[in-house]
Amino acid sequence: MSKSYIIDTTKSAAAKLVPLPVANVSFAPESFWAGYREGNRTISIPKLFELFEEKGILDNFRRLTGQKKCERRGPLFTDSDIYKWMEAAAFALTDQDDPDIRRQLETAITVILPAQCDDGYLNTFFTKPEERFTNPDAHEMYCAGHYFQAAIAIDRCLGDDRVLNSAIRFADYLYNRFGPDKKEVWACGHPEIEMALVELYRTTDDKKYLDFSRHILDQLNADASWKTAWSEDCTVKFTERTELWGHAVRNLYMACGGSDLWAETDDPQIAQAVNRLWQNLVNRRIYITGGVGSRYRHEAIGLDYELPNLLAYTETCAAIANVMWNYRNLHITADARFADWLERSLYNGVISGISLDYQHYFYVNPLASFGDHQRQKWFDTTCCPSNLQRLLAMLPGYFYSTDNEGVWVHLYDTGTAGITLKNGDQLTLTQQTKYPYDGLIVMTINTDKPETFNLNLRIPSWADSCDIKINGQAVGNSATPGQYFSINRTWTNGDRVELTLPMPLKFIACHSHVTDNFHRVAMMRGPLVYCIEDVDNKNLKSVHEVGIKNDFSILASQAVIIPTAKFDFTTLAVKSPAFEFQSEDALYRPVTKLEVKHRPTQIIAIPYYIWANRGRSEMTIWLPVIE
Numbered sequence: 001m002s003k004s005y006i007i008d009t010t011k012s013a014a015a016k017l018v019p020l021p022v023a024n025v026s027f028a029p030e031s032f033w034a035g036y037r038e039g040n041r042t043i044s045i046p047k048l049f050e051l052f053e054e055k056g057i058l059d060n061f062r063r064l065t066g067q068k069k070c071e072r073r074g075p076l077f078t079d080s081d082i083y084k085w086m087e088a089a090a091f092a093l094t095d096q097d098d099p100d101i102r103r104q105l106e107t108a109i110t111v112i113l114p115a116q117c118d119d120g121y122l123n124t125f126f127t128k129p130e131e132r133f134t135n136p137d138a139h140e141m142y143c144a145g146h147y148f149q150a151a152i153a154i155d156r157c158l159g160d161d162r163v164l165n166s167a168i169r170f171a172d173y174l175y176n177r178f179g180p181d182k183k184e185v186w187a188c189g190h191p192e193i194e195m196a197l198v199e200l201y202r203t204t205d206d207k208k209y210l211d212f213s214r215h216i217l218d219q220l221n222a223d224a225s226w227k228t229a230w231s232e233d234c235t236v237k238f239t240e241r242t243e244l245w246g247h248a249v250r251n252l253y254m255a256c257g258g259s260d261l262w263a264e265t266d267d268p269q270i271a272q273a274v275n276r277l278w279q280n281l282v283n284r285r286i287y288i289t290g291g292v293g294s295r296y297r298h299e300a301i302g303l304d305y306e307l308p309n310l311l312a313y314t315e316t317c318a319a320i321a322n323v324m325w326n327y328r329n330l331h332i333t334a335d336a337r338f339a340d341w342l343e344r345s346l347y348n349g350v351i352s353g354i355s356l357d358y359q360h361y362f363y364v365n366p367l368a369s370f371g372d373h374q375r376q377k378w379f380d381t382t383c384c385p386s387n388l389q390r391l392l393a394m395l396p397g398y399f400y401s402t403d404n405e406g407v408w409v410h411l412y413d414t415g416t417a418g419i420t421l422k423n424g425d426q427l428t429l430t431q432q433t434k435y436p437y438d439g440l441i442v443m444t445i446n447t448d449k450p451e452t453f454n455l456n457l458r459i460p461s462w463a464d465s466c467d468i469k470i471n472g473q474a475v476g477n478s479a480t481p482g483q484y485f486s487i488n489r490t491w492t493n494g495d496r497v498e499l500t501l502p503m504p505l506k507f508i509a510c511h512s513h514v515t516d517n518f519h520r521v522a523m524m525r526g527p528l529v530y531c532i533e534d535v536d537n538k539n540l541k542s543v544h545e546v547g548i549k550n551d552f553s554i555l556a557s558q559a560v561i562i563p564t565a566k567f568d569f570t571t572l573a574v575k576s577p578a579f580e581f582q583s584e585d586a587l588y589r590p591v592t593k594l595e596v597k598h599r600p601t602q603i604i605a606i607p608y609y610i611w612a613n614r615g616r617s618e619m620t621i622w623l624p625v626i627e
């Protein structure tokens with residue numbers, strides 16, 4: 001059986017679920033995600049590597065070994081970008097060989113390995129030993145963590161331990177210098193290594209890496225001496241924190257490390273901290289798109305209910321980190337709440353970060369735009385493209401898990417999963433669906449002999465109800481949205497499960513403390529958040545001058561779902577009645593009673609992840625409501 005796990009919880013003390021390896025799951029060509037994975041493999045990954053060569057990112061390593069005489073280029077943390085790319089390449093090669101990516105990966109490995117110092121240290125920015133670990137914001141452990149994760153991925157997916165052996169030497173250097181019983185203390189200003197060290201422990205069975213991870217987590221923000229520009233002066237250690245505050249990606253990576261330590265140690269203090277922080281995030285600080293980060297300053301999560309739309313920062317990496325965090329928590333608890341937020345981020349705030357031509361990216365993902373926000377091929381800080389690439393490469397691994405009693409289905413798309421049951425028997429489960437655009441999912445069990453196990457189906461919280469049939473017979477009247485529905489039976493070959501999740505257009509209101517969204521609603525259908533873009537609404541003066549009537553059940557019934565094939569694959573637009581405001585010229589004007597003049601019109605809304613693919617465009621998600 002393949003070991004291509006995203007996280008390997010097979011021996012984790014507190015984890016209820018074990019993910020299915022990435023190689024065990026495949027998407028059919030007509031599925032929603034097949035295009036993304038194919039685009040990732042054939043366009044995004046090879047093109048980013050070419051850009052790494054063009055921008056000198058690999059030359060930074062060649063420079064260290066004397067292969068090339070050149071200046072170091074890129075920000076001090078840019079080693080991590082090639083490491084994330086290597087992780088993406090390894091996972092992309094699990095289900096389909098690709099000579100170009102294999103060649104590029106081999107180039108990266110053969111350039112990087114000789115650049116490692118004799119003592120195990122590896123970083124292209126710090127070339128003199130005395131310069132190492134003098135600046136907490138220099139991302140040395142962050143880069144190291146990404147190196148470890150690339151190494152683990154290459155070992156797990158390709159059975160090649162060359163990079164893993166190098167990563168172990170580097171980890172040992174760090175442990176011998178900063179480990180739990182050492183004199184020197186160091187915690188990197190950008191968390192990442194915490195989760196990498198837990199995964200290294202899972203890979204090597206060497207418990208010192210687990211202890212080291214815990215030791216570093218305990219140092220984060222532990223006292224005033226740890227302050228960095230990004231910590232927002234937080235001096236509360238992880239186990240005592242009540243809120244996620246400061247740099248979004250750093251906080252969420254820290255939380256991922258916390259969850260990994262929870263999975264391995266079952267430490268109640270860590271478990272409580274993870275749950276507190278998660279509650280704080282999803283109840284007060286996350287965007288409807290599953291994006292995180294309300295401030296450009298320090299790329300930070302803001303205060304409770306501080307969720308501006310135009311100035312939303314919501315770095316693509318932060319939405320990805322939210323997927324990673326919820327995935328970890330889901331495997332510990334088997335609680336569908338985590339799968340709900342994983343899905344929300346994935347279908348909205350994550351894939352808004354990549355264009356439909358698979359080679360332009362958003363670093364920042366606002367929830368409204370005056371048309372000035374566009375995707376780019378390259379960023380000097382190119383964390384988001386490589387992060388998207390590794391997520392899409394490992395995406396099949398997000399769909400299913402197993403436990404001792406059976407199979408868990410978290411996400412829905414057309415494809416096949418190869419599953420090994422607890423008794424060692426193997427079967428396949430196929431899905432057929434047009435999800436996320438249609439809520440009918442047909443699953444078929446293919447097994448050589450009858451097998452008794454639980455099939456746990458996730459019923460998303462956005463579904464008001466669901467309908468489940470087995471071989472045409474209705475079951476599951478007790479299925480509750482926001483939970484898993486467990487079907488225990490003896491399954492025989494060809495058994496067919498039909499899950500129907502109604503997907504009416506829904507209008508979503510926001511807590512009134514979010515001032516940008518006061519008396520506004522957003523539209524959702526299934527897991528997708530919708531937006532209005534001016535390219536589809538030429539009848540309007542501006543998408544920012546449109547509102548809808550406060551009668552949402554009638555509006556929902558009048559809305560028409562329009563299948564379109566504009567974007568190379570079928571998507572859906574929603575046509576709905578609305579009102580266009582007649583705006584005043586003056587920026588400010590005296591009034592005795594505020595009256596808004598408006599005329600009836602129609603709007604076309606599209607899924608948020610599709611916006612900004614057709615040139616400069618205004619966009620909005622939250623629509624004002626007219627009484």
Ligand SMILES: [Zn+2]
Nearest residue numbers: 315317383384
């Ligand atoms: Zn990023």
